[in-house]
Amino acid sequence: MSKPVPSPTSELPDDLNPQVRQAVLRELHGGKVNALTDAYLLTGDAEEHARLDAQHNAIALMLGGLFPEQARSMIEATLQSSGGNPNPSILDIGTGSGAWAIAMAKQFPDANVVGLDLVPVNASSKPPSNCRFDICNANEELDLYPSGSFNIVHIRLTLQGVKDYYQLFDQVHRMLRPGGVLLVLEAAFAVFDANKVLIRAEKPNDPGFTWYHHSASVFNEATKARNPSFADIERVGDLLSGMVSDSWESVSGFSFFMPLGPWPSDPVERQAGELMRNSLLSAIVSIRPALVSFGVAPEEADRNAREVKVELKGGKVQQYLKFYQSWAVKKVSD
Template identity: 30%
Template sequence: MSRRELNYPDVDSDSDMDSDSHSSMSGSIFDPPPSESSATSYDVSMRSESPTPSIYSMTSSMRAAAYKLEYGRGLNNYSEVYSLPADDEELDRLDAQHELFKQVMGRYPPPIRQVLAAAPGEIKSVLDLGCGSGSWIMDVARDFPDANCVAVDLVPMQSADMPPNCRSEVDDINLGLEHYYNDFDYVHARLISSGIKDYERVVDHAVNVLRPRGLLEFMEFDFHTYDGNFRRIELPTTVIDPPWWPRWLAFAEMSVHQRGGSADAATHLHRWVSEHPGLEDVVYQDFWVPTSPWTQQQPYRSWGNQMRDDILAFLLSGRPLMLGCGVPEPLVDELEENARTELMDCREIGYIRLQRVYARKRVDYVPPS
């Protein structure tokens, strides 16, 4: 069973922890478009599943092993595919982005309470693939203190506020997730496509990570912006002309593909999940976020302000990616500066499209041998 949703949060009420009620803005520019039907890991936290874990701190030698400095930014030292920064500046961007996403999408999909409701003596487990700053998994750990929460990324999660039921593991998702099979009740991944070689394989592995009736949630964007009629803006990298933010994204998409990432994963995400024989109760959602505060209508103006701040920081984060793929620095500078000016002027009506899919694992699913 699958249903496709094109939704906006209910702006007249506070979103509940598991709220998924939405309303569209009929008769306005905000009307949504028509609906179409590792082999090994290293636990850097040295934590057990005890409610009183040991304290972890990163030594200078461990930090040196985990990070490398390229084009003035700190990048992970373990993947040749993912080349966005992993430094404090990027983590601050991801923290702010997480707060925006909570406003736009709500905290969690509705099935979360049922999925993480544990029987006496039972421990539920949550896995966050590509956790970034860890904002999402730490929210889950605080909201569900009896759940065992595991954050996986290419660099260790650094937070003085990490809840005692949360631990960080360093791993490359591209190497496989066999060591997690049948261990988790909820698997979450958000905006990981730029570092994933074979995204459909990751979806398949995530299904096998789940226990029966476990919850799978993936969310991506497609490295494009959309115009006021919700049409995707397609621009070549052979022409250097406005609009500049969509043009910058065209170069970013090209660079992700060149590094081996799956920049087009969002386009196929619904199909991969819907067609997987191990999943049921599939829900697909589009969320349209203004790229700048070009409207006076709330909450979209507020979201536009926050998304613009995210994009302005992302312009800086994308420099190592583009420069590392051979885009000349003067051209990167030109694209970046013109995109920044365009976004600050708020004259271009544009949206970022966030595509989310969540589903439950079938009880009777047996993976092919």
């Protein structure tokens, strides 16, 4: 059986010419480079990974750590070293900048942590010895990992690039050890106002209109056109519960609102909001190709980006994104 390709973190320089970078990525992925890697091609992986680090820190603040407190006992139990579980292992699918994988490797030094992504990881800090990164396509290559390999599988803001959620979750279930935990955190491209009510205004003159909502709405439609599975992004918990009845011991979850700016009075939300705003200021550039390929005129896509940057930097518009945190525990009897 072939093995996942180790991520050559030092072989893809930050200042690599975008055309050369694209050729490298096409070679790595058999010619399969699409809108999901545009952020790396347009901004350079170092800048994109810095954005992902800010996003990671914002989410960690809102969760109160690397994972929800409600799942702590299950996570710590499955990572407990014992005679029957001497080498606990963690898989981070869509690891991005590798921030979560590195932090988990430090928090659980007895566990082996694998970060998986389509492109090489350019981590902002040196991974500890119990952490490695693989280049792997989660849509097609998870068979490379043996059954019962991991105690925890973590998926965060990755499902927009997954073609078949049921197939992915079946693979995760196969890779998990009995009692293992799946953690999934996703967000729909929907924007909520200061009262946490879904914004529906579509035109600049409509009451409650925001440019970020406008851009997110178009990007949402573009993403669903490219990947119809994305329509189920808010239903991950339901999809897991709907799998074969003997798949999971339990499925749980909750949602939370992430402020898009440092306007909340709560100090944690204020800090998280500033981090998320900074992340979005970089992300707005990377979604341009998806908007244009969807049929948005280039000049309109450029205007959207300019207006979103002004809006987010101004800090006068109070708006939220909604995140959905789910987790499932594999039955011990499997």
